[in-house]
Amino acid sequence: MTDIKAQLDVLPGLDPRAPLLQVNDLHVEFRTRDGVAKAVNGASFWLNPGETLAILGESGCGKSVTAQAIMGILETPPGHITRGEIRYRGVDLLKVREAERRRVRANRVAMIFQDALSALNPVYTVGFQLAELFRVHRGASRADAKSRAIELLDQVRIPAAKSRINDYPHQFSGGMRQRVMIAMALALDPEVLIADEPTTALDVTVQAQIMGLLAELQRQRNMGLILITHDMGVVADVADRISVMYAGRIVEEAPVYDIYARPAHPYTRALLESIPRLDLKGQQLTAIRGLPPALTAIPAGCAFHPRCGYAKEPCRQDPAPPAYAVAPRRTARCHFFREVLGE
Amino acid sequence: MSDPTLPATIDTRPRSLSGDAWDDLRHSKIFWVSSGLALLILLMAFFPTLFTSANPADCTLSRQYAGPSGGALFGFDYQGCDVFARTIHGAGNSLWVGLLATLLAGVIGLFFGMAAGYFGGAVDAILSRGIDIVLGIPFLLGAVVFSGRLSGAGDDGVTAVTLTLGLLTWTSAARVMRSSVVAAKGQDYVAAARMLGASPARLMFRHILPNAFAPFIVVMALLLGANIAAEATLSFLGVGLKGDAISWGVQIAEAQKHARVAPAPLIWPSTFLAATVLAFIMLGDAVRDAFDPKLR
């Protein structure tokens, strides 16, 4: 197995000492009949081995599109990456040929999707869909691929893996299906795992089990994990760092405790104030006023200004606020971050 | 394409599906072309004398296979009849039978489909099995038996063919109606209306039928095209219109035997028939595309 990984290392420019994953100034737009939707507008972040980065934002903020851009599975057209780089161990994946890019997928960067029922092919057994990876990427024999698939199901703790391998996705419960998804993503030992709302479709108790499993597998394999979610509750337990995304930009990036203790961007602050808290029981929750902007018409300057209580004249004018260094390893794109921090 | 840098102007008019669909239709070339063609054919069917003054039944053997002359643009056939006049007058029977049969199928389908969808349970089961039985008989085979049984001696077969086609083709209309009603019944707004005490009739006509209307119209347009073709097929086989009745099917059947010597009497009714069927299919397609944009 390691020798096959080594073969993959012919990726030109691959540098084992370079950061695991680095996204710089990524721009993605969708060209549709009704205009150009700017889904991602200069997102930048990095990921280290063994680390969990949560990308947090409301639906439509561009977080899933970012994930698909990293995987290279954007629907093109209408989706186009117009600028930026996605560096995996120093190699810009956007400049790699499609055949090589394909080998990066699942082998080095893998992904888990939100709704496992629709994300699995309904007409093939779970075993086929798992074994397919070994057969296509590793040239494994039918029997070998099957036994590896059973091993995987065991690893994600699906009971009676040996017999369930012949079952179809619709015969599994929601939680078990998500375990199958995880098994599929981990099959080829990727170094980066992107989980796009992995627990949103599940019951709360099952959510905790799945998150626990993910965290454990991540520790075992020292993987970098990008957790995409809109749920601040999920993030607090497992993430090391958080990138808050709004209208296709990362507006704040910080270690998880700092962000919960003292948000530096008004949007992060508003998000935190909108979750119910036990210690503040009986008080009114504050909702964020207004709606996220349409991606075809993102406001000039700071995209959040129409909904922001701190907004003043500079916020309404281009260019958008730069990423101010708030503290070591901490940035915020807000001209008035000091006010927000309450300094 | 709108300029993305401009702020989006918000349209405050209420936008409904039918409004959107009509907007789409108005800009659809196919819709205008096919409606124009359909209108022309209807005009031909109901006022044939606008197009030709010749008598289609006026046949003289001495003119057999004579070339085009005067009003007889397409020449003369085996019997020495004016091909142009017969083709124009043929539109009448073809259209008339097609329209009536489709109307009949529509009424039966509407009624059965609504009943099956609305009442569900045993009514639905019985009607659905009934549909299965009708669909269990390959269409033309059923029509052959049906039409032969219905037509009396010496009659021109118009009633028999109309009844045959109507009684064998209502199933698609019934199915569409049934699924629309079932879908609408499951909608929260219908449940809400029912809880507010709306009567079954009000539920049906105010809340359920309007939603089923578009797919139903599409099925009707497609069925009209199919029924016109089916009439021609039955006439071709000799169980459709007969005797002195003029129809494209009869013409094609007759001309096919002599196509080697005289292709014109075969080509012209064929062209008119194809154009008619095409017009209604295109119309149905255009309406469906407008109402169901995801299938485009």
Add this chain to the structure above:
Amino acid sequence: MFRYIVRRLLQMILTFFGATFVVFALMFANQDDPVQALAGEKPVSASLREALTERYHLDEGLLSQYWYYMSNLLTGDLGESISGREIGTLLEDSWPVTVRLSLMALVIAAALALGAGVWSAIRRGSVFDNGILAFTLLLLALPIVVLAPVAQWIFGMELGWFPATASRNASFYALLLPALVLATTVVATQLRVTRTSVAENLRADYVRTARAKGLAPRRVIWVHVLRNSLIPLVTLIGVDLGVLMSGALVTEGVFNIPGVGSKLAQGIRTEDGPMVVGFVSVLVIVFLVMNLVVDLLYAALDPRIRYE
């Protein structure tokens, strides 16, 4: 799976008796003179009258008539035509060429529908796709009564590329033109269904997963998408068999192929009631059995149905 088969079988039996009863009732029930109806407008001799009455038990009640009709049919006894020939023998003589013709048509249609449908769905909105859509529209608008004689005239007579008629032992080549004509009755719908279904499946989440697994586009389409898209196509083929039977009636007549269709057409023309009833009944049975087979195939393709 077992429950599915049982349910389908029960439904088929019900449909079977319903459909045969409808056909039967149309022929015999409520006629002023059922013997005359069987013989058409021809004068009926006393001996023929007697023979027909005995054969179809026309002097008994409707239900017992149906009983005799069905038991004869199911034991393979189809009786004699008005012209005094064994209907069973007529059928035996004529079915092989019809089966060959229909199979050729079905294979041609399915191959075209799959190839062009998948390509069209991948290249939606392209010149090829629009061309295919226009082409299917044209085919839908050309009834077989138009296409069969016109194709025979153009390709069989004027251009002489194909034989204009075909015999009972016709070669593959001689049957090609009629098979193509017959295929046009079903190819347009099949193609459109394939295109729509592939296009819909291409947008499905599991396709995104397959791509995330690093599979080549070819494998994504021909392994993952196609299997899902085949489900509606297979259902359609059940219906298409009926369309093909109808089409064979005209096609065989035009091309003078001595198959089931042209025999039946001949029976209609000569107003041979017993022959029409016999042929139609057998064809209805074939149609229903083939549909059952298609249903089972459907279950084999779609596990969600198998494990209901």
